[in-house]
Amino acid sequence: QITLKESGPTLVKPTQTLTVTCSFSGFSLTTNDVGVGWIRQSPGKSLEWLALIYGHDDRRYRPPLQNRLTVTKDTSRNQVVLTMTNLDAADTGTYFCSHYETRDHIGFDFWGPGTRVTVSS
Amino acid sequence: QSVLTQPPSASGTPGQRVTISCSGSRVNIGRGFVYWYQQFPETAPKLVIYHNDRRPSGVPDRFSGSTSGTSASLTISGLRSEDEAHYYCTTWDDKLSDWVFGGGTKVTVL
Numbered sequence: 001q002i003t004l005k006e007s008g009p010t011l012v013k014p015t016q017t018l019t020v021t022c023s024f025s026g027f028s029l030t031t032n033d034v035g036v037g038w039i040r041q042s043p044g045k046s047l048e049w050l051a052l053i054y055g056h057d058d059r060r061y062r063p064p065l066q067n068r069l070t071v072t073k074d075t076s077r078n079q080v081v082l083t084m085t086n087l088d089a090a091d092t093g094t095y096f097c098s099h100y101e102t103r104d105h106i107g108f109d110f111w112g113p114g115t116r117v118t119v120s121s
Numbered sequence: 122q123s124v125l126t127q128p129p130s131a132s133g134t135p136g137q138r139v140t141i142s143c144s145g146s147r148v149n150i151g152r153g154f155v156y157w158y159q160q161f162p163e164t165a166p167k168l169v170i171y172h173n174d175r176r177p178s179g180v181p182d183r184f185s186g187s188t189s190g191t192s193a194s195l196t197i198s199g200l201r202s203e204d205e206a207h208y209y210c211t212t213w214d215d216k217l218s219d220w221v222f223g224g225g226t227k228v229t230v231l
Contacts, residue, residue, distance in 0.1 A: 039166075039220075046123055047158075047166065047209055049220035062219055096165055105172045107156045107211075111165040 002026035004036075004097050004112035011118050014088050020115055022080040022097030029073055029080070031055040035100035036080040037108055038071065042093040052100060053080060087119045124149065125210055127223035133200045134231045141226045143193040143210035149221055153213045155193040157186055160207045160225075169208075170195060197228070205230045 008020035020038075027034055038050040051071040052060045061069045070083040080097060094116050098108040126144040133139040143155065155173050158166035168177050170186035173193065183198045193212075197204050210223040 037220075046224050047211070047222045049211075049222070060218075063217065104175075105154045106177075107154070107168065107171050109168050109171070109177060111167070113165055 002099050002110040004099060004110060006095055006097050006112045006115035008095070008115050008117065010116060011120065012087050012091075013121050014119055016087055018082075018084045018087055018091070018117060020082050020095050020097075020117070022082070022112060024078050024080070024097070024099065024112075026110075027099060029053075029055045029075055029078070032058060033102050035102070036073070037098045037100045038080075038082045038095060039098060039108070039111075040091075040093045040095045041114075042090070045093075050084075050095075051082060054100075089119050092117060092119045123224040124214060124217070124219075124221035125212070125223035127208075127210060127226045129224065130227045130229065132229040132231055133197075135200055135202060137200050138196060138198045139200055139204075139228060140197075141195045141208055141210075141228070143195070143223050145191050145193070145212065145221075147191055148216040149191075149212050149214040150188060150193055151191040152215050155186065155188055155210055155212045157184075157193075157195045158209045158211070159204075160209065166209065200228075200230055202230045204228060 004024040032054045035054040037052040053071045094114040096114045099110040157170035160166045173188045174186045214221045
């Protein structure tokens, strides 16, 4: 059974750096068939993909944000960490991590409950 | 402004069929696979359709997906009250190198 859960600060000041952690179970992030993605949702808005890391450490970032984003994995701890620098109010929202399956083009199939982040001074 | 265009709302009475459209272009829907998510308030999205028209295990067969050219559709047949939620389409955009989402459609069961 695949499960994921995000954790991180609920309040971050403008210009600071956000670090959110995705702890997962039920799969191994060691092959390029599998990845963990980050998607966020601003209040009352649609979804926005941020980053994706594959088991072989290939990484993809949303181009407009790639200078601010870093995604890393710790296979031994079954965790993926997303770092976003220079936050502002537009980064307020819920941050989700998701299991990503390339086989059969299944996509982002299992999601964590999300962690809510507010950017405010 | 979302890259994929969805109607903001759709509605139907129990038992009716509701279809949600998702319009894109040749560099996104026209090239890749479309995925549909169902989301209830304050919860994570749930995958209901992948690979254009496939249902994950556990998703009722009243949910179906299709694509044609640069558009996709999600159909809910035999609408039930528990289907009242927001629905989002998504696909990979080759030009933007980005997973793009529709703005979402709120389905209301009258």
